[in-house]
Amino acid sequence: MSSTEPTTSTSDLAEQLVRLTRRVQRAQRHHLKHLDIAVTPAQSRVLRIVDHCGDTPPRMTDLAARLEVVPRAVTTLVDALEANGAVRRVPDPASRRVVRIALTDTGRSTLRALRSARRAAAEDILAPLTAAQRAELGGLLSTLVDGPGKHH
Incomplete structure (x- = not known):
């Protein structure tokens, strides 16, 4: 990087990430509101x-x-998800004292709706980027999420 290029401070990047996260969450809520799904993050x-x-x-x-x-x-x-019918407590076959948490059909359909809303929100937000910019962003995000040298 040349000395004439502007640098972005870490605090500026942190603020941009927070703003982007909020924007993604708003967009996702927008895509979920017509589905009558009330699930917290x-x-x-x-x-x-x-x-x-x-x-x-x-x-x-x-x-x-x-x-x-x-x-x-x-x-x-789990209590809240069980009350909504998204999960159920099931006994562990090996130990009666152990309780496991299983998805119900409602839980699976809720997950599908959440994934669809997340994809739609991402598409809204990423729309201004070219394919090359999306690829670059994907690489940068992989590095941040997985650590250096771990993304494909």
Whole structure:
């Protein structure tokens, strides 16, 4: 970089990231509002984690570890998702004392709607970028999310 190019301070970048995150969240809420889905970002993460676990539903402690929160915080999230019919508590076949959290059909359809809203929000926000700019942004984001040298 030449000395004549303007530099962006870390605090400026941090502010831009915060503003972009808020814009993404607003756009996602906009795409969800007609679907009558009331899921918080934390509940959305729980649904994604449960889905990611596939055929072995996670335990509450697994969810707490993945979310980096205390188990009682997960209980509150799971209680709300269970009340909405998105998840259900199921007994562990190996131990009656262990409870696992499984997605319901409602939970799977909620996840599909959330993913669709996220894609639509991203498309709205990325619309001004060229294909080359999107590719560059993708590489930069991969580096930030995964660390240097880990993206493909």
